[in-house]
Amino acid sequence: MGNEQGIAALQKRAVQARGDKRQSLLIRTASLAAFLSAVCLSAGNTAIAQSSDLLTRKHLTGDWGGKRSELEAAGITPSLHYLGEFAANPIGGESEGAAYAGNLTASSKFDFEKLFGAQGLSLFASVGWLHGTSLSETSIGNIFEVQGVFSAPTVRLGRLYVEQSFAQGMITLSAGRRTPGADFADVPIFGNYVNGGLINYVTYLPAYVYPPYATWGAKADLTLPNGFEFSVGAYDADTEVLDPDNGGVDFSFRPAEGVLSFAQASYSWNGQPNAPGLPGSIWFGGFGDSSKYDHLTDPDKSSYGNYGFYGIVQQQLTQEGEDRTQGLTAWGALSFSPDQTINIAPLNIFGGLTYQGLFPGRDEDVTALGLYFASFSEDLDDQDFELTIELNHHFQVAQWLQLTPQLQYIINPDGRTDIDDAGVIGLAFSVDF
DSSP: OHHHHHHHHHHHHHHHHHHHHHHHHHHHHHHHHHHHHHHHHHHHHHHHOOOOHHHHHTTTTTTGGGHHHHHHHHHHEEEEEEHHHHHEEEEEEESSSSEEEEEEEEEEEEEEEHHHOOOOOEEEEEEEEEOOOOOOIIOOOSSSSSSSOOOOOOOEEEEEEEEEGGGGEEEEEEEEEOOOHSSSSSGGGGGGOOOOOGGGGOOOOTTTTOOOOOEEEEEEEEEEESSEEEEEEEEEEGGGOOOGTTTTTTOOOOOGGGGEEEEEEEEEOOSSOOOSOOOOEHHHHHEEEEEEEEEESSTEEEEEEEEEEEEEEEEOOOOTBBTSEEEEEEEEEEEOOOOTTSSSSSSEEEEEEEETTTTTTTTTTTTEEEEEEEOOOOOOOOOOOOEEEEEEEEEEEETEEEEEEEEEEEEEEEEGGEEEEEEEEEEEEEEOO
């Protein structure tokens, strides 16, 4: 009995020590986040006081002496954008660590109606430089990428497609090198979050890629004046063209390896400035992939085909004064892929709140809270669920500069109880050149 009591006492002290350590680390993490937020706010206010011209311009490099406006008037709209994300986990995960990842994207849109008189025809081209490391891969071991910007490092040609609109823009057809992750199951409010769970949440499909990765594809959109919109798309699901080492210039077209198809419908209400209520939207969609999938628990077995469904809803709840852009908005999303033998996480549930203009004098800032839940396949005995909570604040320092300190807490990383829950602190920034 004495040994048993001694062991029990040691276990109790060990649990208490872990709890005290976790509480201490959480306090330090929260304190550091508050400090970073104060620094960002101070930097923004100081910069505004020092140079109103620099802060009011749309791009860091300005209008190039009027040349940028001249190009846009002529039909050429260039863009250079950088997104960087630093993150560290002072608590939990497989090990403690830090990582930085970034993406520099250059793109141009060519309006052929202005350039050559071809009504409704345009061309879009982009190139991207992905670099850095993933904290999720190197330290935490979770599935919802802590740094949403991270993808396999590469310099590559991105999207390259032509687009034709008809009927005053109600109908749009496009084809070329497209990105299904930016075409379907992606809505603007997701851009308020750092975590990458909202980027590939549909079901972790191999061909469901995000810029600058792109594949052959075609998309059609129908936008009706009553708030309804319908979209369909089909993409080459051959993953060899997505190899980070080929620079995006492998133009092979192998639909026999698989075709990824999407259909989506949406409805938006109260979108007009004089609408009696607050704006909201709802999206429903489904997908099918004819590719070959290995079974999760037996790689020697495989099957062809995968499918699933998703839904997204958002509703603005409050409005500050006459400015419809300011106030509280709630949103939720769900995706379901029934086949447990090939889908790592068949069920995903997401939700959150955003508030623009929460603090006095910071009308363009956005505060965001998000929750990301993944339920793992029943075939994976050692994995149950992963839940990530994110809190961030976007400081709109200038039209071209945004700073985003953020906190994340990950429960059951990779659905495993043998990996400690992880706390993450980070800072993201974006620059429009």
